[in-house]
Amino acid sequence: MTNYFISGASRGIGLELCGQLLTRGDRVIAGCRNPESAHFLSELKKSHEHLQIVQLDVDDEQSVIDCFENLNNEGAVIDRLFNNAGIIDWRDLHVVSADSFSQVLQTNLRGAFLVLRHALPCLKRSENAWIYNMSSRLGSIELRGNTQLGGAIAYECSKAGLNMLTKQAAIDLANSAIKVVSLSPGWVKTEMGGEDAKYEVQDSVSKVLTATDQLTPAQNGGFWGEDGKEIPW
Template structure:
C-alpha cells in the first residue's frame, strides 16, 4: 500500500497477527494488543524480535487511559510524522441468542466492538490529520490517511434473513453499530482528507471463526490488503468484503 505507518489493534492472534505480518514489507507497523507481554502474545513478540519496523503497543480497547497512552507512545515513535492508517480489528464474538443473551454480555460486546474503535480513532485522529496534511497524495487513500473498521456481513440489516443461522446477537448488533460509526466518521473526517471504510474479512479460520470457516487467515488478509490498496475517494464510507465487493447496509 506504500503507507509509511499503520496501527492495527487486536494483534495477539488471528486476523490481527496476520495483518501485522503481511504489512511488514509495506509499512512501519504498530501492532497493538491488550498485553504484549502475556503468554498469548508470544508469537507476536517473536515476530517483533525479527523485524525492527514492527513496534509492539499496549492498547486495551476497554480502557480509555490505555488508548490515550498508546496514542502518546505512537506519536513519540513517529517523531513528528503522522499515522497513515488505523485498522480497528480488536473485537469479541459470543454465540448468544435472543434467549440466552443478557445485559452484561451485550454491554461487553458494545464496549469492545463499538466504543473501543470509537475512542481509538478519536485518540489517533491528530496523527491521522497530520498524515493527511503532510501527504503529497491527491484525493483519499490508505497511503494518505484512513480509518478501517473490521466489520462483518452479519451486521448487514438487509442480509440478516439469510445469515441468521448464526444468531450471535451481541456480535451482530454491536457490529451494526460499528457500521453506523463508520458512516459518521466518514461524514466527520472527510474534510480532513481521512478515508473511512468498513471491511468484512470473510468467514476465517481463527479462534473466533472456528476451523469450519471458508478462508485461511492468509487468504483473508491478502484480500483485505488488496482492497485497501485500491480504496479511493469514491469508496469513502463504504462497506466492502475482502474481495472488494459492496455489502448492503
C-alpha cells in the first residue's frame, strides 16, 4: 500500500486521483480548502477507510504549516505527493490584471513551493518518495507557438516557474530518497480545462497513474506527459 498526498482534492483531477488510488488499494490524504463543503470527498470517505481529509489552502502559509505539522505529529508517511492544486486565468498580456497575475503565481507556484517544503518531514519517512508537480504543456517555453492554445500568460508563467521548482528541488534533494518531477495531465475536461478538452478526467488520471508508476530514478528532475513521454522545458 502506497501513501499518497493530494492537494486540490475537492474536484477535478485531484478528486479523480483520490478515487482511482483508493479503488486500487492505496492510502490517500486529501488536502482541500473547505473539508465541510467537499461533498464528493465525503462521499468517497463513506466507502474508503484509507481516505483522510485534511484542510489545506496553499495560498495560506499557516494552513500549509498546520496541515503538515499535524500529519508529522501523527507520524504520517508520504510516499507520493501530488502538488495538484491550481487555478487559471485565460486572459492574455493585454488584459490580464496585475492582481490576477499575482494570484495565479501565488497559488500555482508559491503554493506548490510551500507544500513541497512543509511536506518534507513526512516525505523523508519514505524509502522511495516522489513529488509530482502538476504542470502543463502551457508551461513549456519550447512548445510556445506550437499549439493553438495560449494567451493565458499568468498561468503559463506560473507553470514555467513550477518547472524550475521541480528542477531545483530535484537537485537540492539529490542526497535524499526524494525524487521530484513535473507532470502534464494533458488537456482535461474539468472546470479548468472546459468541455472541449481532449480527455475525460478518468482517462487522464488513469494515464497519469500509469506514467507515474513507471517512472524510474533516472527520470528524476524531468518533465513528463500523461503518455509517459518527455516534454521539452
